[in-house]
Amino acid sequence: MKKLFFTLGLMAFSVGVFAQDAKNAVANSAMSAASHSRDFLVIQLGYVGLTGTGAGNINTGFDRQFNIALMYDIPLQKTNFSLAAGLGIGSDHFLLKNQALDLTNTSSTPDFEDTDAYKKFKFATTYLELPLELRYRQVPENANKGFKVGLGLKIGNLLNAHTKGVTTVNGNRNTEKIANKYLFNTWRFAGTARIGYGNFAIYGTYALNSMFKETGTYDVRAYSIGFMLSGL
Numbered sequence: 001m002k003k004l005f006f007t008l009g010l011m012a013f014s015v016g017v018f019a020q021d022a023k024n025a026v027a028n029s030a031m032s033a034a035s036h037s038r039d040f041l042v043i044q045l046g047y048v049g050l051t052g053t054g055a056g057n058i059n060t061g062f063d064r065q066f067n068i069a070l071m072y073d074i075p076l077q078k079t080n081f082s083l084a085a086g087l088g089i090g091s092d093h094f095l096l097k098n099q100a101l102d103l104t105n106t107s108s109t110p111d112f113e114d115t116d117a118y119k120k121f122k123f124a125t126t127y128l129e130l131p132l133e134l135r136y137r138q139v140p141e142n143a144n145k146g147f148k149v150g151l152g153l154k155i156g157n158l159l160n161a162h163t164k165g166v167t168t169v170n171g172n173r174n175t176e177k178i179a180n181k182y183l184f185n186t187w188r189f190a191g192t193a194r195i196g197y198g199n200f201a202i203y204g205t206y207a208l209n210s211m212f213k214e215t216g217t218y219d220v221r222a223y224s225i226g227f228m229l230s231g232l
Contacts, residue, residue, distance in 0.1 A: 038073035039230040046226015054218035061095040103180040120166040127156030156188040201228040
C-alpha cells in the first residue's frame with residue numbers, strides 16, 4: 001500500500017512540474033512576442049503629386065496623402081530579412097487652383113475646367129490596399145531598433161472618389177460634394193520604398209498604372225513622399 005501511495009504521489013508531482021513548465025513556456029513565449037516589434041502598425045503621412053501625360057494641365061497645390069495599414073511579418077530564418085503582407089486604407093487629396101473637376105460629365109475624358117467660382121476645390125480618392133513588402137532590419141528580432149529598409153508593392157481597390165467645392169452664396173459658405181468613381185481606374189498598383197531608423201522612416205510610392213480610365217488626354221500617375229511611423 002505504501003508503494004502505491006508513493007507511486008501516485010510521484011506521478012502527481014511529475015504532472016504538477018510538467019504543467020508548471022508548460023505554463024512558464026507559454027508565458028515566456030507571450031512576453032517574447034509582446035516585447036519584439038514586427039512593424040505591425042504602419043502609418044504614413046506625406047505629399048502626393050501627379051506625373052505623366054496631362055499632369056501639367058492640372059493645377060494642384062500642396063496635395064496630401066494619408067495611409068494606415070496592419071501588416072503581418074514573416075521572418076526569413078537566420079537572416080535580417082522578412083516578408084510582410086497586410087491590409088490598409090490609402091487616401092489622396094488633390095487641391096486644385098482656379099480649377100474644378102466635373103464628375104457629373106458623362107464623357108470618359110476628365111474635364112478639368114478653369115474657373116474662379118470656388119474658394120476651395122479638391123478631388124480625393126480612397127483605396128482599400130493590400131501592401132506587400134520585403135524588409136531588411138539591422139536588429140531582426142526587434143523592429144523598434146536599428147536601421148531598416150523596405151521595398152514592396154501596393155495593390156489598391158478604389159472605394160471612393162469625390163470632389164468637394166466651397167463657394168460663397170449671399171455671404172454664406174456653401175459646400176458642394178459629388179461622389180462618382182466612373183472616371184477612375186478601379187485598381188491601382190504602386191511600387192513602395194522606405195528607409196529609416198527605429199520607429200521612424202521616410203517613404204515613397206509611385207503608381208504603376210494611370211489614375212484615370214481614359215489615358216489619351218490624362219495618363220497621370222500619382223507619386224508620394226513623406227514620413228512614416230511603424231511599430232508594435
